[in-house]
Every structure is written in structure tokens, then in C-alpha cells.
Amino acid sequence: VQLVESGGGLVQPGGSLRLSCAASGFTFDDYAMSWVRQAPGKGLEWVSAISWNGGSTYYAESMKGRFTISRDNAKNTLYLQMNSLKSEDTAVYYCAKPEGARYDYWGQGTQVTVSS
Numbered sequence: 001v002q003l004v005e006s007g008g009g010l011v012q013p014g015g016s017l018r019l020s021c022a023a024s025g026f027t028f029d030d031y032a033m034s035w036v037r038q039a040p041g042k043g044l045e046w047v048s049a050i051s052w053n054g055g056s057t058y059y060a061e062s063m064k065g066r067f068t069i070s071r072d073n074a075k076n077t078l079y080l081q082m083n084s085l086k087s088e089d090t091a092v093y094y095c096a097k098p099e100g101a102r103y104d105y106w107g108q109g110t111q112v113t114v115s116s
Helices: none
Strands: 002-006 009-011 017-024 033-038 044-050 057-059 067-072 077-082 091-099 102-106 110-114
Touching: 002 091, 017 033, 017 091, 017 110, 033 077, 033 102, 044 067, 044 077, 044 091, 057 067
Parallel strands: 009 110
Antiparallel strands: 002 017, 017 077, 033 044, 033 091, 044 057, 067 077, 091 102, 091 110
16 A cells, blocks of 8 residues: 655645645545644644545534545545645645544655745
């Protein structure tokens, strides 16, 4: 199993970024997927999740209305569109494959820095 995130970078407050996660080594459309982040000096924070077919999406309260999770099962790729970014969104963002109540595989992460 391999999860490879991309799309992070430096953006000004109020800006947007689109993260991607390329998945391989498993049947992507058999699984829901999640995004999780870790801000500097803080613990892991769940961001968003999407069902296997994209029909259901879920967000942490602070991300509702600003972030959009999606997936393209034909491309084995997970996305996170982030708009109206704030300094507190600065973190390493990981895609993760759920297995029951935990995550069994993680990507290497992509750094998002929101700063003027």
C-alpha cells in the first residue's frame, strides 16, 4: 500500500490550495478515506472523510464550508480543496486509509503553511 500526498505549499491567509493523494497497492474504491493533519507542536487532528463512492462526506467543525473532500476512483486519487485558509490551518496534512476504528496506512504528508 502506498499513499502519496502532494499539493502543499505556502499560501497567504484567505488563499486556496488543493491537496491530492495518489493511492496504490489496494482496491481504492473499496474503502472510505480520510484526511488528518498535525499542526506544529500539536497532536493529530481529523480533518475530513469520504465514503468509498464519494456519496457521503464528513468534516471537522472548523473546516465546514471551507474545505471540500472528493475522490476520483478511476484515478485512485483523493483530494482536499481548501479555501479561505487561515494561519491556524498550517499543518502537515496526511491522507489515511481507515481500517475499522483506526488507520492502517498513512502517506508521508504534505506541508501547508498559511502566512503573509
